[in-house]
Amino acid sequence: MEAEQSEGSTDSSSSQTMNHLLFVEMGVGYDQHGQNITSAAMRACRDAISSNSIPAFRRGSIPGVSFGQMKLQIKLGVPHSLQQALDIEKVKSVFPYGKILNVEVVDGGLICSSGVLVEEMGDKNEDCYIVNAAVYVGY
Structure with missing residues (x-):
């Protein structure tokens, strides 16, 4: 998986590559108030992994x-204009275990209106940020 924005290395040693892909978990995350793309990405990753158990390992x-x-390899669909604001280290903190080989950020997701500006919730405008996540799990 080539990354537009990537964290972690992917050299040819067995500790840095995924030779056997077991499954792909997918999720979506929103930040309706506060306009924080990192919060949306973290929610997307939690959504992807929240209803799975991996007893085989x-x-x-x-x-x-x-x-x-x-x-693990993580792929995030994030609106292009917000990619530089994404805190990848915070996104990685969502995963309780597994070696994260890389985080790939690609154009995707969505910016839409939440329909309301709520200053008490930190809103700067009515924007709602949406991020899509794919989490590849293997060994």
């Missing part, structure tokens, strides 16, 4: 693969 269901070998 803990229980040894994959012969020769331990929990410590779980690897």
Whole structure:
């Protein structure tokens, strides 16, 4: 996965590559008030991983693969004009375990109106930010 904006290295050593993709989790996140693209991205990642359990890594269901070998690649669809404001380190903090190989940020998501400006919630305008996430899990 080539990145427009990427964190982490992807060299050819086995610790930095994902040789076996097991599944892809997808999510969407919104920030309706406050206009914070990082909050929207974090919610998208939480949405992607929140309804999944991965016992195979803990229980040894994959012969020769331990929990410590779980690897993640994250791909985020973020409106182009907001990509520079995205805090990738905060987004990474959503993931409780697994080695994050890279975070790829591509043009996507959406800026739309929330229909209301609520100053008490930190709104600067009526914009709602939407981010899409794909989380690739493997070893």
